[in-house]
Amino acid sequence: MSSNEAATPLIPAPDMKDAHVYGMQAYEKLVAEAEADHSGYWSRLAREFLSWKTPFTRGLDDSRAPFFKWFEDGTLNVSWNCLDRQVERGLGDKTAIIFEADDGQVTRVSYRELLARTGRMANALKARGVKKGDRVVIYMSMSIEGVVAMQACARIGATHSVVFGGFSAQSLRDRIQDAGAVMVVTADEQVRGGKQLPLKAIVDDAIALGGCESVKNVVVYRRTGGPIGWVPSRDRWLHEETQAQPETCEPEWVGAEHPLFVLYTSGSTGKPKGVQHSSGGYLLHAALTTKWTFDLKPADVFWCTADIGWVTGHTYIAYGPLALGATEVVFEGVPTYPDAGRFWKMIQDHKVSVFYTAPTAIRSLIKAAEGNAAVHPKRYDLSSLRILGSVGEPINPAAWEWFHHHVGGGLCPIVDTFWQTETGGHMITPLPGATPLVPGSCTLPFPGIAAAIVDETGADVPNGQGGILVVKKPWPSMIRTIWGDPERFKASYYPPELKGFYLAGDGAIRDAKTGYFTITGRIDDVLNVSGHRMGTMEIESALVSCTALVAEAAVVGRPDDTTGEAICAFVVLKRARPTGDEAKKIANELRNWVAKEIGPIAKPKDIRFGDNLPKTRSGKIMRRLLRSVAKGEPITQDTSTLENPAILAQLSERN
Ligand code: WT7
DSSP, X not given: OHXXXXXXXXXXXXXXXXXXXXXXXXXXXXXXXXXXXXXXXXXXXXXXXXXXXXXXXXXXXXXXXXXXXXXXXXXXXXXXXXXXXXXXXXXXXXXXXXXXXXXXXXXXXEHHHHHHHHHHHHHHHHHXXXXXXXXXXXXXOSSHHHHHHHHHHHHHTOEEEEXXXXXXXXXXXXXXXXHTOSEEEEESEEEETTEEEESHHHHHHHHHTSOOTXXXXXXXXXXXXXXXXXXXXXXXXXXHHHHTSOSOOOOOOEETTSOOEEEEXXXXXXXXXXXXXXXXXXXXXXXXXXXXXXXXXXXXXEEEOOOTTSHXXXXXXXXXXXXXXXXXXXXXXXXXXXOTTHHHHHHXXXXXXXXXXXXXXXXXXXHHHHHOGGGSGGGSOOTXXXXXEEXXXXXXXXXXXXXXXXXXXXXXXXEEEBXXXXXXXXXXXXXXXXXXBOTTOOBSBOTXXXXXXXXXXXXXXXXXXXXXXXXXXXXXXXXXXXXXXXXXXXXXXXXXXXXXXXXXXXXXXXXXXXXXXXXXXXXXXXXXXXXXXXXXXXXXXXXXXXXXXXXXXXXXXXXXXXXXXXXXXXXXXXXXXXXXXXXXXXXXXXXXXXXXXTOGGGOOSEEEEOSSXXXXXXXXXXXXXXXXXXXXXXXXXXXXTBSOTTHHHHHHOOO
């Protein structure tokens, strides 16, 4: 790989003299500042980027490593930093959010209005008894109200846990229960791609599953007016709750370490883990990376196409852009409705200048544009664009080139941002006015992020050789713990053999010449399907919970041209192995079962049936073999330890 990369010419950064970080020398200077005094560097930025109610006296506290603390004796309020501060700076009339609904209807809110709505909602939450430290689950579609709900929680010091609107009742119940939420904020329905989809009904189902006794109130935003069930003692309309509330709500000043949110994400084992983030350190990195990685200026129109249910929507919709007083687009719908030109039309209509999206969306829009010239980006005026960004999975060079050429007109730098739910914000990324680009590489660490590649013992691996991606020093926006499970936090991210380095869970390689990083994919049993992170164990558990049908299941990923990875499930039924139409029928039943258990994003693309699974004589499932079978590649591995080699031919048959 490294020889390949060395042959790829670097694409020089454009000569943007007014860039926040202009030229590699400026980048190197920041890196050197952080190396000389890690805690001092971050403290300087925390003073510059955030407004503190009580200033902190100390940057990093590593006395209880790996439970690191940053700026601990400082107090602040995240919502005050995002909203009141902008009004005080004279940005009250500036548009904060340009919201475009699924049907194309546009609503704009100014910073002053967003502050007023947040204040009313915060007062409404307080009136229902929500206090500092309580958890509030937000199960909402993309909406201004979704952002307001997050900001309102931050305002009163409640810890939010946003659950993506595509998760099932079961998944929602697990998260409500694990978080011990006192309230759920939801909408009657969500609208995506011209369809009305239930939200409130799923909350009802989740609570009916039991174990959610902590939930006292369900607050419902009326989005469509569609029919919904109602429990009078529990359910409240958002508009009725906020109507009589005053717009002003004194912020709750919290310590920098106060948990702003818990966001569930998949690991290689067990149930999804609640990644707990701080207030001060998190907001610092959200604001800082939004400014430097996207070179964001006051006149920019920023659009991050993520959903607020994922960390990208937290950092680069709900917090980062607002902390900078930027104007951002929030989109309710999907990229392919009413047609696959939707993104390009919206960039044109709103004069978007910084556009941040996912490789999976780009790949599907390439396919659409190849099939239908009317939705090709060249049919739209995209001249407002100046910076493009990619996130969530590796971007393949072909998609990079298309994005660069057809969307960016060959002029816009692409920032390929590597990070994770746990990291809170960008970790390895180009800075657009500084870093020369190489398609397919996330280039260099953000200044102050001590990313490195090591072997299983934590020893450095030379450039040009692959290894394990780690971060050697703590950083302000890092995960603080796994909600309610500090032991799992330690075991997952700070395994003893890695000498106190943060384990990202990805493999990576640095180019022999440039030192640029390329992420080679997860080294654990975590899959990345269309940028959505899923644990193979979670899907296996969902399959085997179909006790009427399934005896055993193993799930692996295989490469997919559009979704990056696709889920491939190998299933042994409690009855004879089905073939032909029957196999198709049962495979579909199982797909729907998984959708009901986890959510449609977890549906296996391939389901293969066997009389058994390939196991060693000691009974261990040979996943490496299954990965080869899933890929359709010839089996080159040694199968001599296999109990039942004939099973491989069976499992190769597609349904
Ligand atoms: C995993 C984290 C980052 C926010 C959205 C996903 C993969 C993410 C990149 C990238 C290659 C990437 C990694 C990582 N990933 N960005 N630019 N290049 N891989 O957050 O759901 O926590 O997933 O996504 O495998 O570990 P997440």
